[in-house]
Amino acid sequence: MALSDFDLVFFGGSGDLAMRKLLPAMYSRDVCNDLPDTARIICVGREEATQEEFLNMVETNSKQHIKEAPAEESWQRFLKRIVYVSLNATDLKTYGPLVEALRKDESLTRVYYLATPPHLFATICDNLAATSLVSPNSRVVLEKPLGRDLASAKQINLDVGKVFAESQIYRIDHYLGKETVQNLLALRFGNILFEPLWRREWISDVQITIAEKIGVGNRLGYYDTSGALRDMLQNHLLQLLCIVAMEPPTSISPDAVRDAKLQVLRSLKRFTPTTLSQNIVRGQYRGGYVDGQAVPGYRDEPEAPKGSKTETFVAVKAEIDTWRWAGVPFYLRTGKRMADRLAEIVVRFKPIPHSIFNQPTSSFQPNSLVIRLQPDEGLSMNLMAKTPGDSMRLKQAELELDFREQFKSPRMEAYERLLVDVLRGQLTLFMRGDELEAAWEWVEPILEHWEQDDSTPVPYTSGTWGPAASSALIGRDGLQWREEVLPED
Numbered sequence: 001m002a003l004s005d006f007d008l009v010f011f012g013g014s015g016d017l018a019m020r021k022l023l024p025a026m027y028s029r030d031v032c033n034d035l036p037d038t039a040r041i042i043c044v045g046r047e048e049a050t051q052e053e054f055l056n057m058v059e060t061n062s063k064q065h066i067k068e069a070p071a072e073e074s075w076q077r078f079l080k081r082i083v084y085v086s087l088n089a090t091d092l093k094t095y096g097p098l099v100e101a102l103r104k105d106e107s108l109t110r111v112y113y114l115a116t117p118p119h120l121f122a123t124i125c126d127n128l129a130a131t132s133l134v135s136p137n138s139r140v141v142l143e144k145p146l147g148r149d150l151a152s153a154k155q156i157n158l159d160v161g162k163v164f165a166e167s168q169i170y171r172i173d174h175y176l177g178k179e180t181v182q183n184l185l186a187l188r189f190g191n192i193l194f195e196p197l198w199r200r201e202w203i204s205d206v207q208i209t210i211a212e213k214i215g216v217g218n219r220l221g222y223y224d225t226s227g228a229l230r231d232m233l234q235n236h237l238l239q240l241l242c243i244v245a246m247e248p249p250t251s252i253s254p255d256a257v258r259d260a261k262l263q264v265l266r267s268l269k270r271f272t273p274t275t276l277s278q279n280i281v282r283g284q285y286r287g288g289y290v291d292g293q294a295v296p297g298y299r300d301e302p303e304a305p306k307g308s309k310t311e312t313f314v315a316v317k318a319e320i321d322t323w324r325w326a327g328v329p330f331y332l333r334t335g336k337r338m339a340d341r342l343a344e345i346v347v348r349f350k351p352i353p354h355s356i357f358n359q360p361t362s363s364f365q366p367n368s369l370v371i372r373l374q375p376d377e378g379l380s381m382n383l384m385a386k387t388p389g390d391s392m393r394l395k396q397a398e399l400e401l402d403f404r405e406q407f408k409s410p411r412m413e414a415y416e417r418l419l420v421d422v423l424r425g426q427l428t429l430f431m432r433g434d435e436l437e438a439a440w441e442w443v444e445p446i447l448e449h450w451e452q453d454d455s456t457p458v459p460y461t462s463g464t465w466g467p468a469a470s471s472a473l474i475g476r477d478g479l480q481w482r483e484e485v486l487p488e489d
């Protein structure tokens, strides 16, 4: 759908995210003819560079991240939209060129995307206000990390809230932009089939995994002060948990969906120091092999601080204290340098109560629904079915729904989808301030405990599914991670 005219400003416009994700996402919309001719993208960076030098940078650093090599004509058309502005975000006196670059029409949608470290959010917002660049049609997008604990997240909300109303603030969690996550909403609330079963009476446990093969690469500076808990669990994993566990919202409107997610976050059982050590595993990768390639351990990565205690893996058993979910464990885990790249949600149903066949109930695999976000989007349902032949022998069969096969229309990358939503003023897929704080509130005791604790993350070999303690975490409940369940003969 074509968008109305806009000026889109990327702070951190010469940075990695802008080059890898944001500019390619906007190119994709442009090539679909969704952008008005006059729409512009203003990239703001610290570096002194001429317009020409910056466009050369885009050519070298960004073009390669576009899925299908752009045709010269459409690429040139796209480049014409880009304006480079060099300024020092913390120095009000340097904002002149940005004021100049923006069109004066206040009815125009203006979006400020802050792809900068969070300590700059407050100053940038203040400086935008001081230069009269904020109008009721302005929006601000906040890129993660949105704080590093509850206090800093609250501070961000407070600072940004002084300049922008909540309805103008778009807090990005790119996992919400993924097609399958939205499909989960469709699955749950667009069908009658699952909702009656979507509760403690029928569901035994839920596993949510985001596994990556990559290590920390050149992001060590950031990652070492963050770790898997802050980098992935506090945001992406908790957002996925919210979508799985939330009550049916009254509509798909932003506040209805966000109220429902907030209720989940507020119902998460709080950890105490005792329950915490039983229900959380943190790990750190050691050297090993990923895809047959030798890879170094975390502490051997260039610039890794000696003896770093930063976790690159975390597994948590969470519980939701509500009538719907009491007693159902939600196992969440994420890690770098794992055996595979995969993001999936596994909803496992309870076993059948009695077997009428000549097979013990224990030979019946409980039904499960697997919602796959990555690498290929899809959904599969595991059912018991009769094997062909003259005996009544049942075996697990997989019913596969491949969304790519089913709907052939081209996919939007998460960032592309979310940028379009910002430009359209559609807030449903963005976190509200109170949601952000509720997520940090739950995570806070874990952070505090780790800070005071002398123990270090348990090592795991790169290219595996994490430390053995992670299998033990789920194994204590008589369960296994999905990859540990051996296929039947």
Ligand code: BG6
Residues within 6 Å of the ligand: 212, 231, 232, 343, 374
């Ligand atoms: C980011 C994290 O938010 O998500 C990264 O900061 C991580 O550490 C990335 O690699 C994973 O995103 P995706 O979409 O590749 O699964």
